Amino acid sequence: MSTQIEAMVRQTSFPFADAPDPAKFSVCVHCGFCLEVCPTYQEESNESHSPRGRVYLIKLASEGLIPLDEGVVSPVETCLDCRACESVCPSGVQVGALIEEARGQVYLARVENKKASGIQKLFLRGIFPYPARLHALGSLLRFYQRSGMQRIVRGTGLLRVLPDAMREMEGVMPEISAQRALTTLPERIPVAQPKRSVGLFTGCVMDVFFSQINEATARVLTKNHIEVHVPKRQLCCGALHVHAGDREQARQLAKTNIDVFLEEGVERIIINAAGCGAALKEYPELFKDDPVWHEKAVDFSARVRDISELLVEENFEKPKGRVERRVTYHDACHLCHAQGIRKEPRAILQSIPGVTLVPLPDSERCCGSAGIYNLTHPEMAGNLLERKMDDLPETIDAVVMGNPGCMLQLRLGVKKRQQDLDVLHTVELLDASYQKEGVTYGN
Amino acid sequence: MVTEYVLRKLEEILGAANVYASPAQVKAYECDGYVAFKSLPGAVVFPESTEDVSRILKLLSEERVPYVARGAGTGLTGGATPTRGDVVISLAKMDRLLSLDLDNHRAVVQPGFVNLELTKRVSGRSFYYAPDPSSQSVCTIGGNFAENAGGSHCLKYGVTTNHVTAATVVLPDGEIVELGSSFGDADGLDLLGLFVGSEGTLGIATEITVKILKKPQAVQTIMALFDRVEDASASVSGFIAEGIIPAACEMMDQLAMQAVDKSRYHVGYPSDVEAVLIVEVDGLEASVRALSQRVMDVCLKNGVREVRSAKSEEERALWWSSRKMAFPAIGRISPDYMVQDGVIPRSRLADVLKRIESISQTSGLRIANVFHAGDGNLHPLICYDSKKGETEIAQDVGRQILELCVDVGGSITGEHGVGIEKIVEMQYQFTQEELALQQAIRDQLDPKGLCNAGKLIPTPSRCMEMKGVAHPTVSSMEQILSASASVQTHIAR
Ligand SMILES: Cc1cc2nc3c(=O)[nH]c(=O)nc-3n(C[C@H](O)[C@H](O)[C@H](O)COP(=O)(O)OP(=O)(O)OC[C@H]3O[C@@H](n4cnc5c(N)ncnc54)[C@H](O)[C@@H]3O)c2cc1C
Ligand code: SF4
Ligand code: SF4
Numbered sequence: 016m017s018t019q020i021e022a023m024v025r026q027t028s029f030p031f032a033d034a035p036d037p038a039k040f041s042v043c044v045h046c047g048f049c050l051e052v053c054p055t056y057q058e059e060s061n062e063s064h065s066p067r068g069r070v071y072l073i074k075l076a077s078e079g080l081i082p083l084d085e086g087v088v089s090p091v092e093t094c095l096d097c098r099a100c101e102s103v104c105p106s107g108v109q110v111g112a113l114i115e116e117a118r119g120q121v122y123l124a125r126v127e128n129k130k131a132s133g134i135q136k137l138f139l140r141g142i143f144p145y146p147a148r149l150h151a152l153g154s155l156l157r158f159y160q161r162s163g164m165q166r167i168v169r170g171t172g173l174l175r176v177l178p179d180a181m182r183e184m185e186g187v188m189p190e191i192s193a194q195r196a197l198t199t200l201p202e203r204i205p206v207a208q209p210k211r212s213v214g215l216f217t218g219c220v221m222d223v224f225f226s227q228i229n230e231a232t233a234r235v236l237t238k239n240h241i242e243v244h245v246p247k248r249q250l251c252c253g254a255l256h257v258h259a260g261d262r263e264q265a266r267q268l269a270k271t272n273i274d275v276f277l278e279e280g281v282e283r284i285i286i287n288a289a290g291c292g293a294a295l296k297e298y299p300e301l302f303k304d305d306p307v308w309h310e311k312a313v314d315f316s317a318r319v320r321d322i323s324e325l326l327v328e329e330n331f332e333k334p335k336g337r338v339e340r341r342v343t344y345h346d347a348c349h350l351c352h353a354q355g356i357r358k359e360p361r362a363i364l365q366s367i368p369g370v371t372l373v374p375l376p377d378s379e380r381c382c383g384s385a386g387i388y389n390l391t392h393p394e395m396a397g398n399l400l401e402r403k404m405d406d407l408p409e410t411i412d413a414v415v416m417g418n419p420g421c422m423l424q425l426r427l428g429v430k431k432r433q434q435d436l437d438v439l440h441t442v443e444l445l446d447a448s449y450q451k452e453g454v455t456y457g458n
Numbered sequence: 459m460v461t462e463y464v465l466r467k468l469e470e471i472l473g474a475a476n477v478y479a480s481p482a483q484v485k486a487y488e489c490d491g492y493v494a495f496k497s498l499p500g501a502v503v504f505p506e507s508t509e510d511v512s513r514i515l516k517l518l519s520e521e522r523v524p525y526v527a528r529g530a531g532t533g534l535t536g537g538a539t540p541t542r543g544d545v546v547i548s549l550a551k552m553d554r555l556l557s558l559d560l561d562n563h564r565a566v567v568q569p570g571f572v573n574l575e576l577t578k579r580v581s582g583r584s585f586y587y588a589p590d591p592s593s594q595s596v597c598t599i600g601g602n603f604a605e606n607a608g609g610s611h612c613l614k615y616g617v618t619t620n621h622v623t624a625a626t627v628v629l630p631d632g633e634i635v636e637l638g639s640s641f642g643d644a645d646g647l648d649l650l651g652l653f654v655g656s657e658g659t660l661g662i663a664t665e666i667t668v669k670i671l672k673k674p675q676a677v678q679t680i681m682a683l684f685d686r687v688e689d690a691s692a693s694v695s696g697f698i699a700e701g702i703i704p705a706a707c708e709m710m711d712q713l714a715m716q717a718v719d720k721s722r723y724h725v726g727y728p729s730d731v732e733a734v735l736i737v738e739v740d741g742l743e744a745s746v747r748a749l750s751q752r753v754m755d756v757c758l759k760n761g762v763r764e765v766r767s768a769k770s771e772e773e774r775a776l777w778w779s780s781r782k783m784a785f786p787a788i789g790r791i792s793p794d795y796m797v798q799d800g801v802i803p804r805s806r807l808a809d810v811l812k813r814i815e816s817i818s819q820t821s822g823l824r825i826a827n828v829f830h831a832g833d834g835n836l837h838p839l840i841c842y843d844s845k846k847g848e849t850e851i852a853q854d855v856g857r858q859i860l861e862l863c864v865d866v867g868g869s870i871t872g873e874h875g876v877g878i879e880k881i882v883e884m885q886y887q888f889t890q891e892e893l894a895l896q897q898a899i900r901d902q903l904d905p906k907g908l909c910n911a912g913k914l915i916p917t918p919s920r921c922m923e924m925k926g927v928a929h930p931t932v933s934s935m936e937q938i939l940s941a942s943a944s945v946q947t948h949i950a951r
Contacts, residue, residue, distance in 0.1 A: 041845075044789040048532075051596045060504065061478075062487055081481075081482075103722075105785075107790060
């Protein structure tokens with residue numbers, strides 16, 4: 016049989032809708048230039064767990080040359096979706112999007128076999144889509160921390176009976192914010208002579224664990240004469256769903272968010288969490304096969320800016336308050352690799368009087384957080400965290416970044432090593448400096 | 459055949475975690491950077507020391523199981539591709555820098571150590587490792603050793619063989635030998651020279667001693683844009699005629715410029731120039747200024763449209779990235795590409811490029827050119843679409859170009875090796891007697907024909923087969939390989 020006819024009779028191993036896009040994998044020329052930047056290849060030296068290997072196996076499965084079994088599932092699931100490979104690939108292969116599409120197939124195949132793992136289902140379908148439940152979970156965790164239960168549980172080793180992933184999570188949990196910024200911030204924060212109006216996307220993990228960063232973001236924006244809207248009907252961005260392959264749920268969330276923000280009529284949509292930012296900018300990917308929603312998604316995504324990106328774009332007011340700190344900056348994967356944002360956060364940090372920015376070697380290597388990767392692959396995540404901690408310069412008093420997942424992960428690192436080190440978001444430092452010179456909104 | 463017994467033994471030697479045997483685990487190892495030929499390995503193993511490698515080779519030799527070494531798998535000729543269910547011996551976990559002797563300018567590395575990593579490790583002390591293949595950020599020094607890799611700067615500094623001074627090699631029967639000498643010339647036959655560039659067919663290098671050089675005091679990088687390829691070629695000859703030996707002298711044509719400008723490594727080349735030269739001169743501060751002026755003068759004499767030197771280290775780095783990323787950037791303009799690697803006398807550049815252009819027109823396939831112009835080492839990138847069934851046409855175009863190189867007095871490979879890809883052209887380049895001599899040396903070291911068998915030297919049986927086929931196609935290549943496999947096993951018995 017000629018290879019062409021053979022190809023026609025072959026059945027793809029990705030039978031569900033929204034499968035990996037052949038136009039994406041056919042761009043890969045198999046040069047291998049991506050190998051050395053891939054954290055999982057660095058750790059394991061396994062071609063199947065390298066970007067080139069993953070893209071190749073996805074291609075073979077798509078063409079029906081290999082089945083959708085461990086040979087594809089393991090490479091696809093061990094990927095951090097960190098996109099370091101995309102930053103170097105000369106041919107422009109969208110590895111992240113391919114991985115996400117392939118995970119969609121794995122997810123659907125599992126649903127068909129009723130095997131979606133408990134923890135994934137609980138979080139993705141049962142909690143994140145519902146702000147109230149998310150909040151309830153937040154409150155529960157807070158109760159757990161405040162009540163002293165946490166100490167009891169930690170002390171008695173009761174934790175050991177919890178499922179592994181939960182135990183890991185217990186370890187990374189910082190103090191839960193008392194109240195979510197989505198609730199506390201007013202629906203609209205007016206400023207005199209606004210330069211712009213923006214909608215603030217408050218995020219889930221960010222708002223549950225770090226609502227003070229959302230508040231700082233609002234303060235920093237208003238300080239720069241930007242009117243902030245906080246649409247109350249916004250939902251989770253869906254990034255974790257996309258990472259886990261639950262694309263249908265992600266689409267539902269995306270539709271609500273698109274409507275809510277477009278109806279609000281804001282010029283920019285501001286996000287301070289790198290993972291959410293990348294997901295929001297990539298909404299059009301979710302609607303490849305739906306022209307109506309695709310167009311809306313393109314309109315929505317064109318307005319999305321990371322907070323650091325917006326501040327630099329708007330020529331932010333140089334802060335004058337002194338903040339005496341020696342810090343290093345860790346590039347969250349979804350800021351540097353997925354959104355190409357590298358200079359902006361550094362420019363902000365360097366503009367703050369008193370702040371010394373010490374370079375972090377290999378700052379763009381993933382810290383192992385990667386969405387819920389640290390729950391699903393604790394060993395790899397742990398190794399990457401160790402390497403990140405080893406790289407931190409000795410002389411610093413804080414490590415700064417732009418993503419809540421990384422912040423949780425690094426806090427775990429700091430805690431494990433009992434280091435005296437703050438883990439901060441870029442806007443927290445800018446806000447602190449502005450605060451010292453007086454602010455226009457908030458406490 | 460990799461039997462259950464062999465697998466169990468391999469696991470005993472390396473531990474189960476270092477032996478992959480299921481098709482799901484080994485599928486990604488069925489080819490390297492050359493994708494026109496693929497075949498499934500019998501297993502993939504990860505040794506961690508010279509002793510591991512020695513024990514594996516002893517076992518495989520006793521059990522008559524073929525094997526092939528693999529570094530990063532960036533080879534462009536199928537060198538690391540298994541052909542008959544070979545055990546792939548991945549050296550990716552042998553990736554340590556073993557010792558560094560800055561006083562005497564030497565480093566000892568394991569074979570899986572990445573080329574650019576060496577420069578990174580010593581650059582703080584103003585040293586670097588000179589051979590710089592475009593793939594330097596990923597390819598391994600073991601792979602460089604086996605392919606005698608070159609790079610942009612080999613015009614002035616030479617290729618890998620000029621920088622390797624000694625090596626520990628495991629021979630096909632598992633014996634460990636030391637070749638060369640860290641300092642000075644080793645006495646007797648230059649066995650190290652024989653191993654460098656032998657494409658992993660004589661044994662596996664497990665420790666490699668290389669020279670590291672002091673960075674030149676000053677460097678200037680010059681970009682020259684030409685309306686006509688002829689003028690660019692004439693400039694290259696002009697430098698040499700003037701007695702200038704640039705550190706590097708690279709050329710790209712319009713199609714290559716277009717491709718790389720679409721990538722992240724965007725320079726912004728004008729869309730109406732036919733060729734760009736990137737020339738680098740280095741040395742002492744004062745001489746570099748004078749040299750770069752002379753380079754620009756030669757370009758001006760040859761009708762350059764625009765010529766200037768890099769204004770900053772950032773700009774220089776971008777120009778180099780644009781050159782080094784040019785091959786894979788072809789993926790931006792073509793679904794598949796095949797790189798050729800012929801060498802021609804420098805003086806024939808303009809003429810040969812014209813003839814390549816006409817081969818392109820006859821075949822209907824676009825050909826981009828990115829190459830080490832200074833050494834006349836051409837890299838025509840043949841653009842094709844395998845889904846449209848153009849693979850065979852592309853292979854034929856590649857063959858025509860290589861024959862053209864030989865016809866004008868050059869050779870079929872400058873640095874990428876022969877591997878599977880150019881095994882047929884070996885007969886165009888060499889006589890039967892010359893090939894038989896090479897084979898005789900190989901048989902001495904690998905009498906059972908297990909070590910990267912089916913590569914580099916065509917066996918007599920294959921020569922006969924080859925005559926029967928006008929041009930090798932993927933399927934005929936498979937037949938040929940399996941035919942020679944049976945002959946080889948026959949000989950081995
Ligand atoms: C985009 C691109 C650009 C390139 N540019 C250049 C260039 O400018 N110059 C150049 O010379 N090459 C270039 N190459 C080709 C390739 O990178 C080189 O041949 C390189 O030396 C291969 O190294 P590797 O580690 O990937 O080896 P592999 O591809 O894994 O192996 C190559 C060969 O070496 C053998 N081998 C590997 N390790 C050992 C060992 N320890 N002992 C014995 N045999 C071994 C293998 O069996 C195989 O035959 C390029 C490749 C690509 C994809
Ligand atoms: S993903 Fe990009 S860098 Fe990696 S092998 Fe493919 S083309 Fe090369
Ligand atoms: S996204 Fe990250 S982990 Fe995944 S293949 Fe790319 S570099 Fe590797």
